[in-house]
Amino acid sequence: MTSAPGFTAGEPPKWDVERFMHGDEVDTALITLERNRRTFAWKCADLDATGMALRLGPSSVTLGGLLKHLAWVEELYFQHRLAGRAPMAPFDGLDLEVDWDDWAWRTAADDTPQALRALWNDAVHRSRESLAEALSNGGLDQPTHDGMNLRRLLADMIEEYARHTGHADLLREAVDGSTGEGAPGDFPVP
Template structure:
């Protein structure tokens, strides 16, 4: 039975195996980003704070890209998915951040939610096919490749870091604070 906190986030298992614990923390971080972006309109998702140009909408689009890049492109060596497959990443390395303002809140949320759904399937397939020790099928330029365990830990770190940004951005939009 999954325990859900007051913000609707699933608590990681207290005594799960390694894979369940890693996935539990990743889902908790994903749910934190969803909580921080919930109920906001385009102005809210496009708001900035201090000197940063970062927005909650940009975070959603960035994390959709990161989900796709790690769990599809790297782990399973699949071609980049739409809309990331047509981007000239060398010319516009911050494309997802720069273009989020032109997307509607529903488009941003759907892009991210769909990427997370596909990632969950890909991770499940990878766990069934090789476990946490399985190496990414697309190696890095030096020929090394991270394990699924490393990728999951990296994704937890990626969400945790950006959820700190989301805390500040959400507070600037409407004063909502919490964890």
Template sequence: MSDDAPMSDDRRAPDDGRTSDDPPWEPPLTGDEPAHLLGSLDRLRMTFRWKADGLDAASLASRAGASQLTMGGLLKHLASVEATGSTFRLDGSNPGSPWAEADWEGDPGWTFTTAADDSPEELYRLYDEEVARARKRFRAAVADGGLDRPVALGGEDFTVSLRRLLFDLVEEYGRHTGHADLIREALDGRVGEDPPPDWSPPPSWLA
């Protein structure tokens, strides 16, 4: 949040307490449950994206210590989480390529094992596009039924709510943003909780 003195009322967003000077990853200060949940998810997305930003192929394939995780693998994995979470887990629709063609049964860790075959440009494009699409789909779903609406992840004998689906995504990002913290620090010493003020997320995320 901005350290400046409080802004006048005309500078303050009416729904969540943020000001025009606050960065896009600043979660709401007030507002309802959907605003807080989606805002916290966006903060994790943008922190992760900043941690992964600007790496070449060698760095994206680099490992920290004994871990098998790579930043490239995390980019592709979280792209798949966004794609599948906002399609067949949400409403049963097809997530599209490359997720629909992946051999998930033969290689459950497919996103991690194949990331090294993709160029940095492809990994960043894939992740950025899936996040942009998922943000729009989840916001539309919240607007059309709220957090209590059931999602396709449930079955005949049980119901899963949109709230649970979104909290699962927050949990997924919390774990993997922590992994990204360690990998990036080992690569070049980049540390920090939030991106610096001069960093911007992909424009498509804020459209």
């Protein structure tokens, strides 16, 4: 099902310079979200459990925790809020009032790096499918199940990724000195 030019359910939008530089509002939002996802994926690629568990100072934030947290945010926003669906396991049993603040940080160390990347990857694919379905039924003004419009939901997701990719920048540099966004071929497309 195609919802916007170059965006098919479950797949990232097709990249081209014209859409990147001159796309409409939907193109701009989708490409910006995907660019943040790809940069974040690159920051979390090819690390072992020690790299995924590294903390800086007194912070509880780790790359593994960020993967689990962003997988949960993907599920919360695109399944629960946008599509009105239940999130996948392990998020389906979480209490938003109780578990929001520290659940991902507390539990990520119990998961392997491969499991964390797979969880995030699965959540991203599910999000793309929900977003493609929503876009095929209307534009960015359509309401979500919790009352915001799709435009606001996408802006919030872009902000969430931008914030946490900044955390990932610092953590990845501390792990092995890697900095920057990576070359286009370096992105592990989720």
